Amino acid sequence: MTGQVRTVDGRVAGRRGQATRQKLLDCLSEMLSTSPYRDVKVIDVARMAGTSPATFYQYFPDVEGAVLELADEMAKEGAGLTELVAGRSWVGKSGAAAADELVDGFLSFWRKNDAILRVIDLGAAEGDKRFSRIRTKILTAVTGSLTESIKELQGKGRVDKDVSAPAIAGSLVTMLAGVAAHQKGFTGSGVKQADLKPNLALLVHLGVTGKKPPK
Template identity: 55%
Template sequence: MPETVLTADGRVAGRRARATRQRLLTRLTEMLATSPYRDITVIDVARRAGTSPATFYQYFPDIEAAVLTIAAEMAEAGRQLRPLVEDQPWTGKSGYETAQLLVDGFLEFWRDNEAVLRVVDLATIEGDERFHTLRVRMLNNVVTALAAVIGEMQERGRVAEGVHPEAMAGALVGMLAHNAAHQRGYESWEIGVGNLRESMAQLVFWAVSGKRPPR
């Protein structure tokens, strides 16, 4: 059953209205890839979507509200990163492959959502609690999953007693998110994404398993 979508006046949107709303969000997402979101106007989005500003206002009060909707959908999609941690092997060669897949998941997610994530990061830095909450929600799924794995490894004597599982998990996820967001910057330093990937996988595996990566 499709998710219930309400118009600005509280009415339930029908199939055609939902399609129009989604078209507006899709065109706005495309525009975010080439323009600062504060430079984008309702008229621009409506024109790109083949509709009118009045139609835009039936669904969103302003551009920022539409961007928040896109960001919320992206944060929900970020749940796909959690299964890369849970119920996966974290020792030996298989464990290192798990670390590589987690890194790949972050790199791919950031590439696929680069424009929206750039807006979320900027708004978070500027102190917008709405965007900050979405960012925390998106990353917290991975933090809690990694913390549970590190805690389990600690109980098995593989990770040192002095390690704080939640803090270590937060540090790892912060590292993954930051580096995934700056992939192009590394290339300007003549550091290939492949080298960045392996370096992050080694750090993740070492921190989670308590062992050096297998050769």
């Protein structure tokens, strides 16, 4: 599928080359989680990796390009999020459990990768197609499965036919992403940390099934 790793000027990268490339990506990743995106400079990343800016530009066209690589790596890992939803029953008590675990899994994934994810979010919001595509790819892992679940419930007559399954699924996932990204903002305005997850799960359950979960 993906061809070999290549440098900007078209050479194929060997073992050593791939190692430095990866090191640069790692350092960029750390940089992103410690400094504002706007202040991340090529020279700092290169210094941290014990190399020179020129080396950086051999493997990536610019900072954005490198971020997209990081995002791609993460998107692959994010494909596993599908399992949080696929094949789950949303009826009765197992429905409540499904909501709980979806919220939990999603939040921890987001938190683990928050630095890159917020850059992707920004790029996508700015209308950059490359970022939008990756963002969709990551979220589709969840929204897709969730859409299926809702459609299934509609098929059984448990959910109104006139709701749009993809719209609901997308909105709920966006909510989870937003809350994960601004978690600090919540605790700062009168929401107890412990209250967050159960109430999110409640909202997810309500959205998917249209009903409150059983006690």
